[in-house]
Amino acid sequence: MSTVAAVSLAACLAIGPAATAFAAPVVAEASPSASESADAKTLRIATAGFVDTFNPFISIYLTPTNIIRYVYESLVQNDAEDGSPTEGLAEKWEASPDGMTWTFTLHEGMKWSDDEPITSADVKYTYESMMNDPMLGTANGNLVANFESVETPDDLTVVINLKTPQAPNPGTEIPVLPEHIWSEVDDPTTFTNDADVVGSGPYTLESYSANQSITLKANPNFWRGAPKIDGIQYIYYTNSDAQIQALRAGEVDLVTGLTDTQMTALEGEEGITTHAGTGRRFTSLSVNAGAETPEGVAYGTGSPALKEPAVREAIRLGIDQESLLKNVLGGYGAPATSFIPIAFEKWHLPDDDEAIVSFDPDAAMAKLDDAGWVAGADGIREKDGNRLSIRLLADAEDIVEMSASEYLVPWMADIGVELKLETTDSDTISDRTAVSDYDMYFSGWSVNPDPDYQLGINLCSSRPDAEGNGATSQDGYCNPEFDALYAEQHSELDEAKRAEIVHDMLRMHYEDVAQITLWYGQSLEAYRSDRFTGFTTQPADNGIIANQAGYWGYYTVEPVVDEASSAAEQSGPGAALWIGLGVLVVAAGVVAIVIVRRRKTAGDRE
Amino acid sequence: MTDTITPVNAEVHDEKLAEASPTRSSFLSYFGTKLGGALISLVMVVLLGFFAFRVLPGDPVRRIAQERPMSPEQIAELRRQYGLDKPVTQQFLDYLVNIFSGNLGESYVYRTPVSELIGQYLGPTLLLTGTSAIIAIALGLWLGQRAAWRSGSLFDKIATGTSLTLWSVPTFWLALILLMIFGGTLRWFPTGGMVSPGVEPGTFDYVVDVARHMVLPVVTMVAVVFAQYLMVMRASLLEEKSSDYLTTARAKGLRDDLVRRRHAVPNALLPTVTLVFMHIGGLVAGAVTVETVFSWPGLGKLTYEAISGPDMPLLQGTFVVFSTIIIVMNLIADLIYRQLDPRVRRA
Numbered sequence: 001m002s003t004v005a006a007v008s009l010a011a012c013l014a015i016g017p018a019a020t021a022f023a024a025p026v027v028a029e030a031s032p033s034a035s036e037s038a039d040a041k042t043l044r045i046a047t048a049g050f051v052d053t054f055n056p057f058i059s060i061y062l063t064p065t066n067i068i069r070y071v072y073e074s075l076v077q078n079d080a081e082d083g084s085p086t087e088g089l090a091e092k093w094e095a096s097p098d099g100m101t102w103t104f105t106l107h108e109g110m111k112w113s114d115d116e117p118i119t120s121a122d123v124k125y126t127y128e129s130m131m132n133d134p135m136l137g138t139a140n141g142n143l144v145a146n147f148e149s150v151e152t153p154d155d156l157t158v159v160i161n162l163k164t165p166q167a168p169n170p171g172t173e174i175p176v177l178p179e180h181i182w183s184e185v186d187d188p189t190t191f192t193n194d195a196d197v198v199g200s201g202p203y204t205l206e207s208y209s210a211n212q213s214i215t216l217k218a219n220p221n222f223w224r225g226a227p228k229i230d231g232i233q234y235i236y237y238t239n240s241d242a243q244i245q246a247l248r249a250g251e252v253d254l255v256t257g258l259t260d261t262q263m264t265a266l267e268g269e270e271g272i273t274t275h276a277g278t279g280r281r282f283t284s285l286s287v288n289a290g291a292e293t294p295e296g297v298a299y300g301t302g303s304p305a306l307k308e309p310a311v312r313e314a315i316r317l318g319i320d321q322e323s324l325l326k327n328v329l330g331g332y333g334a335p336a337t338s339f340i341p342i343a344f345e346k347w348h349l350p351d352d353d354e355a356i357v358s359f360d361p362d363a364a365m366a367k368l369d370d371a372g373w374v375a376g377a378d379g380i381r382e383k384d385g386n387r388l389s390i391r392l393l394a395d396a397e398d399i400v401e402m403s404a405s406e407y408l409v410p411w412m413a414d415i416g417v418e419l420k421l422e423t424t425d426s427d428t429i430s431d432r433t434a435v436s437d438y439d440m441y442f443s444g445w446s447v448n449p450d451p452d453y454q455l456g457i458n459l460c461s462s463r464p465d466a467e468g469n470g471a472t473s474q475d476g477y478c479n480p481e482f483d484a485l486y487a488e489q490h491s492e493l494d495e496a497k498r499a500e501i502v503h504d505m506l507r508m509h510y511e512d513v514a515q516i517t518l519w520y521g522q523s524l525e526a527y528r529s530d531r532f533t534g535f536t537t538q539p540a541d542n543g544i545i546a547n548q549a550g551y552w553g554y555y556t557v558e559p560v561v562d563e564a565s566s567a568a569e570q571s572g573p574g575a576a577l578w579i580g581l582g583v584l585v586v587a588a589g590v591v592a593i594v595i596v597r598r599r600k601t602a603g604d605r606e
Numbered sequence: 607m608t609d610t611i612t613p614v615n616a617e618v619h620d621e622k623l624a625e626a627s628p629t630r631s632s633f634l635s636y637f638g639t640k641l642g643g644a645l646i647s648l649v650m651v652v653l654l655g656f657f658a659f660r661v662l663p664g665d666p667v668r669r670i671a672q673e674r675p676m677s678p679e680q681i682a683e684l685r686r687q688y689g690l691d692k693p694v695t696q697q698f699l700d701y702l703v704n705i706f707s708g709n710l711g712e713s714y715v716y717r718t719p720v721s722e723l724i725g726q727y728l729g730p731t732l733l734l735t736g737t738s739a740i741i742a743i744a745l746g747l748w749l750g751q752r753a754a755w756r757s758g759s760l761f762d763k764i765a766t767g768t769s770l771t772l773w774s775v776p777t778f779w780l781a782l783i784l785l786m787i788f789g790g791t792l793r794w795f796p797t798g799g800m801v802s803p804g805v806e807p808g809t810f811d812y813v814v815d816v817a818r819h820m821v822l823p824v825v826t827m828v829a830v831v832f833a834q835y836l837m838v839m840r841a842s843l844l845e846e847k848s849s850d851y852l853t854t855a856r857a858k859g860l861r862d863d864l865v866r867r868r869h870a871v872p873n874a875l876l877p878t879v880t881l882v883f884m885h886i887g888g889l890v891a892g893a894v895t896v897e898t899v900f901s902w903p904g905l906g907k908l909t910y911e912a913i914s915g916p917d918m919p920l921l922q923g924t925f926v927v928f929s930t931i932i933i934v935m936n937l938i939a940d941l942i943y944r945q946l947d948p949r950v951r952r953a
Contacts, residue, residue, distance in 0.1 A: 044803075050715050050716075050911065050915070051716075052715055052716060052717050053717050058717070060670055060674060060684075061715070134679065134683045135683065135687070137679070137680060137683065138680060138683055138684060138687070141677060141679060141680045141683070142675055142676060142677035142679075142680060143675075145677055145679070209803075210716070210726065210903070211727075211901075211903040211907065211908075211911075212799060212800065212801065212803070212903050213799075213803035215803060215804075233803050233804075235798075235799065235803060236798070236799060236901050236903070237797070237798045237799075237901045238798070238897075238898050238899075238901045238907055238910065238911075239782075239798070239898060239899050239900075239901065241782060241785070241786075242785055242789075242797050242798045242899060242900070242901060244790070245785055245786055245789045245790030245797040246789070246790075246797040246798060248790040248791070249789055249790050249793045249796075249797055250793070251796060251797055251798075425663070426664075427662070427663040427664030427669075427916065428663040428664075430663070430664060430665070430668060430669055430672065431663040431664065431665065431668075434665070434668055448675065453675040468665075468668065470678050470681075471677075471678045472671050472672070472676060472678075472681070
């Protein structure tokens with residue numbers, strides 16, 4: 001048969017039911033459907049995130065923990081400007097000169113969303129629950145690990161006594177829970193906390209329908225004042241392309257985590273604004289400079305060549321970061337120095353620091369020459385009969401890693417290093433890197449406003465054992481001088497002095513080349529600017545809307561109230577659609593019934 | 607062949623044709639053999655369900671710890687909660703004891719019993735695949751018999767060509783194209799989910815809303831699978847067409863149309879009944895792709911999320927449930943086939 005006929009019938013069949021539905025002239029803009037007549041004051045966000053639980057003691061996945069930020073205020077909040085500590089439940093705080101005791105004073109007259117007063121007893125209850133029951137410390141146990149005791153001299157005062165001096169504010173990042181609700185719960189470790197939640201943040205959790213939607217409503221009692229919108233709805237889309245289509249169709253108002261291609265595709269769409277925000281993530285190449293257990297026992301299969309600082313430095317000099325940024329990220333990112341992203345300017349190692357080097361293949365080759373690596377017949381260097389061959393693990397499903405690898409391999413060949421690309425899946429990478437079975441791999445972290453944790457996982461004592469169990473390490477780095485500086489910054493209460501020490505640490509880490517930080521990727525987001533405006537980013541200067549270390553993103557947002565807001569609604573299908581659909585369903589039913597009847601009566605027919 | 611279809615096991619048919627005796631005892635032995643085979647398959651599935659997912663790479667706790675500030679104490683606590691601190695033999699024994707008491711374990715991610723999760727997600731999957739199956743069967747059988755009766759005609763060529771073309775189209779691709787055109791651009795149908803947030807269950811609006819959400823996924827599934835029903839019906843009727851009894855019927859003076867409807871089609875329908883049962887299992891499993899693209903909250907999507915997790919107890923659970931559905935459906939197909947077609951029994 002003719003291909004044309006086949007294809008055209010295929011098309012007819014594929015759109016047949018839809019065509020039936022619209023065979024009748026569409027009765028223009030009849031009543032819009034439930035989903036299209038979106039409430040002008042409800043922000044709808046597309047999500048694909050896992051939800052383990054909304055119990056703040058236990059919840060560890062990104063989506064619920066982000067939502068919990070909106071539902072429960074902490075003692076101290078990360079501000080929108082640059083993530084520094086700012087007022088939360090506490091209006092002021094003071095550390096004792098030795099850094100051992102922190103005293104917080106709460107705002108007067110704060111109320112939970114159910115109108116009960118918020119007092120220091122709630123803070124004490126929350127912290128002590130986490131300190132006393134390891135199960136309740138599942139999510140944030142590390143934040144109270146240094147707490148000796150919590151005292152409440154009066155309703156507005158909280159005193160935290162620490163085991164060791166601490167510069168990072170101990171009141172951040174811990175959601176404070178209402179004692180009058182949680183102390184009534186039979187077993188707080190299994191409480192799901194997913195409906196009619198009583199909270200203290202700008203929104204409270206109203207309902208949760210697994211894999212369908214999460215609904216938040218504005219909290220009129222929020223101490224900074226109620227938000228300007230009624231609520232937020234997270235709607236589930238498993239597929240990221242479906243999320244883009246939902247935004248285009250006006251079914252959701254905000255989509256995050258776009259790829260650069262998706263971003264480009266959405267640019268110029270009417271009513272949609274794309275936003276590339278400075279995120280809090282870094283992407284790096286982790287370099288195996290010889291893994292050792294905390295006891296100093298070497299393990300793993302790391303290339304001996306990478307133990308030579310000159311080789312690691314040469315590899316960094318041979319990588320053109322600017323070119324990767326432009327070609328792999330489509331320009332959506334910033335050049336990186338070390339593992340504290342530029343979003344946290346105070347701590348970030350500046351680009352003009354004397355330690356920072358830029359792309360220089362000649363210098364790279366000179367370093368390798370000096371170290372005694374001589375080019376062999378095929379251009380790959382050798383020393384003492386060993387080829388300078390390095391394995392690079394990459395996730396075959398990660399477009400960014402795959403495309404970056406395509407640049408890295410020839411660049412390395414240019415300086416006489418053979419880069420063997422080993423592509424596999426992320427689970428295998430995770431398993432292999434845990435036991436140090438790698439030379440280099442793509443890595444990255446989302447960093448919190450206070451650098452203490454990220455610095456802490458670069459200590460000698462943070463290295464896991466040979467099976468990958470125990471502590472968490474960023475790259476298996478160990479340098480006693482770095483450790484000494486860590487202890488110093490950890491108890492330095494003068495922020496300017498502390499920042500200087502942090503810079504020294506980052507410089508040391510950079511010069512030791514435990515990792516090659518490739519870039520700080522931007523977070524790509526898009527929203528219906530014909531419906532909402534006034535998102536506050538973090539950092540305030542072109543930061544991110546979603547996934548902040550705070551609740552600013554959706555707190556200040558307000559509806560756009562003009563004729564444009566109806567643009568997303570007017571194209572909703574009309575009554576004709578329902579009639580058409582009804583016809584379709586009835587027709588299918590009739591066909592089925594006829595077939596069944598024929599079969600039943602087949603025997604009677606002669 | 608696309609991913610929503612399980613291949614028909616040709617051997618099964620041969621085997622059935624080989625078995626042949628109308629007596630009661632032979633039926634029992636036939637039934638016994640089939641049931642025994644199904645039970646052995648089930649046991650294999652249960653064992654595989656444990657071991658296959660143990661050899662897979664990926665440690666859920668490590669994966670979580672990689673992206674979160676966590677102390678070694680917290681990581682150890684998570685291992686304890688997940689039961690990963692026990693030796694593998696102990697984990698296996700727990701798994702066996704649990705599975706025979708209907709307990710499929712607790713999901714790492716959702717922190718709920720797996721059986722409860724599967725119960726929640728089974729309904730939407732049955733709604734979606736059930737509707738798709740009914741439409742695909744009706745459309746396929748109807749087109750198939752028309753095509754066969756006038757084999758070689760333009761209608762036959764178009765119907766067969768179209769169905770085979772759609773059959774060879776990747777489901778994922780077709781689903782995305784439909785989603786982009788009818789969801790994103792034309793905005794006729796929702797781009798995902800089963801129901802709009804805020805629509806009250808049990809109301810008329812709810813029914814309408816779910817129906818709207820069903821259109822694109824159902825069209826996708828139907829488009830991809832109706833070919834198999836069409837082809838079997840067509841082949842089956844072509845075989846009947848030359849039979850003597852049709853000549854007799856015609857000789858009685860019956861109109862051609864009546865000969866087709868009353869004599870040929872009912873007989874040609876028999877082999878397709880088996881096929882239907884064999885494919886229902888496959889259809890449920892095949893929902894993974896369609897549910898993932900259209901964010902349909904069913905078992906397929908649950909499986910996809912279990913893989914992304916990775917959520918071992920949930921993967922085990924969905925694997926065991928899917929496999930059981932397929933095994934049971936195949937068993938029913940085997941038994942029905944023999945009961946339905948007297949020619950097979952007496953041959």
